Amino acid sequence: MLRAQRQAISNPTCGELKRCFLDKKNTYLSEVKKAKKDHWNLFLENESPTSIYRAMAYTKDSKVERIPQIRGRNRSLQSIFEGKCTAFRETLFPPPPHAPPSDWEDYSPLPSWEWPILTREEIEEACSAEIKGKTPGPDAISQEIIIKAYQAIPDLFLKVYSALFTTGYHPRSWRQATGAILKKKGKEDQSAPKSYRVISLLNCLGKVSERIIARRLGSLAEASHLLHPTQIGGRRQKSAIDAALALTTLIEEQRNSKRVTTALFLDIKGAFDHVAKNQLLAIMKNLGLPTNLLSWTWSFLNERKLRLAFDGQVQHFSEVETGIPQGSPTSPILFLIYIRDLFPNLATRLFSYIDDIALAVSSTSIKKNIRILEREAAKIFSLGERNAVEFDPGKTELVHFLRRYLRPRDPLRLLNGATIQLKEVVKWLGIWFDRKLDFKVHISTRVNQARSAFLRLSRLVNTERGLSPRAIRQLYIACVVSVGDYGA
DSSP states (O other): OOOHHHHHOOTTTOOHHHHHHHHHHHHHHHHHHHHHHHHHHHHTTTTOTTTHHHHHHSOOOOOOOOOOOOETTSOOOEOHHHHHHHHHHHHHSSSOOOOOOOTTTOOOTTTTTTOOOHHHHHHHHHTTTTTOOOOTTTOOOHHHHHHHHHHHHHHHHHHHHHHHHHTTOOOOOGEOOOEEEETTTSSSOOOOOOGGEEEEEOOOOHHHHHHHHHHHHHHHHSSSSOOOBBBBSSTTOOOHHHHHHHHHHHHHHHHOOOOOOEEEEEESSHHHHGHHHHHHHHHHHHHHHHHHHHHHHHHHHSSSSEEEHHHHHHHHOOEOSSSSSTOTTTTHHHOOOHTEEEEEEOOOEEEETTTTTEEEEEESSSHHHHHHHHHHHHHHHHHHTTTTTOGGGGGEEEEESSOOOOOOSSSSSOOOOOOOOOEEEEEEEEEEHHHHOOHHHHHHHHHHHHHHHHHHHHGOOOOBSSSOOHHHHHHHIIIIIHHHHHTT
């Protein structure tokens, strides 16, 4: 039919037919354009507190691209789905560091740890309507369904979760997850598996139990010695800005005392995925934590299964040896417990946010700072080997905070032989720290991001149609001001 249509239009004797066809085609395209415009205007006019953010999301330049060929462990490019899954698993889910199993025969928890029975208030809070689940896990049960089910049968929920809570058991069906593969921004080599991140979609029924455990451990962290005082991330009422502000305050105080500060920024390799289960249980055992908590942790981390999903295809379930699953409410607090023994009494100031660590030392000499940092970094690296924790040398950075320009010299040498060169600007916790500490790079970056968000916002309104002034003001504060003010 298309061939006949092209032949008829290209025939010089069919001029009238050609003009008629072009008129109908233009009319059709105009009607489609008008229908899209009317639908968009109607969508903006029927605004709601949630739809305005969806409208803002529509302004982003997004396109669906298939995952290209992925380079496997043997440097060969994988083009089929199963080959890509194998390459992702080998790189993104490597076996965690080896740690010997602990002996549990004569274990008895310390009586100082309070671990009361599960209460109705905890269940109600974990199933609250304030918790919005976006995408369900493999069981396809969303958070909205759990909210309605709890409202219908609250006593049954309390009975079931109390039994699991008391015995310390996490059902096997809740240990399954779907891993969605997403591209990282700013990565040039799209064939490298590390240019992608895995978002684990866990079963929401299991998240109820995980949420209760996370909140209890969070309360213990604030009221006891469960975590080291320098561990800021993953705790209540503490943010990345608090850690960045503490580092900035130290630098300014030492500068006023005519002392120069040098900071070494470390990153724990793999973070959650490299947690050794046996080592985590051994640490919890040394702390004397309750037996049912340790039993739940062992059940939660044991025999986990994952299936990868991308390009419209879903892999079959298979076991994964990753330590702590990404996306679980308990992952941050369990990871903080896992690395709590990395922070001894050092001759440097230490700032930690989840897996990002900064060692800062101040003196009258840069060479003295380098010597101190080399010695103290060697201690942390030795503790890392002892506690099955690895550091990523590619993300280790060094900066001297002083106003005058300093030529790159006197590099810092780590225990593993890696050499860390001096940098002028370092990005830590989303903030750009420069040697002068005037934050010009950070301000320029945030202003450009805020300007981009503002231009996208301007597409949702004009002098005749679009969102209401109240909705525009709400989006401006949430999507433009918050971007520009980050770190202010």
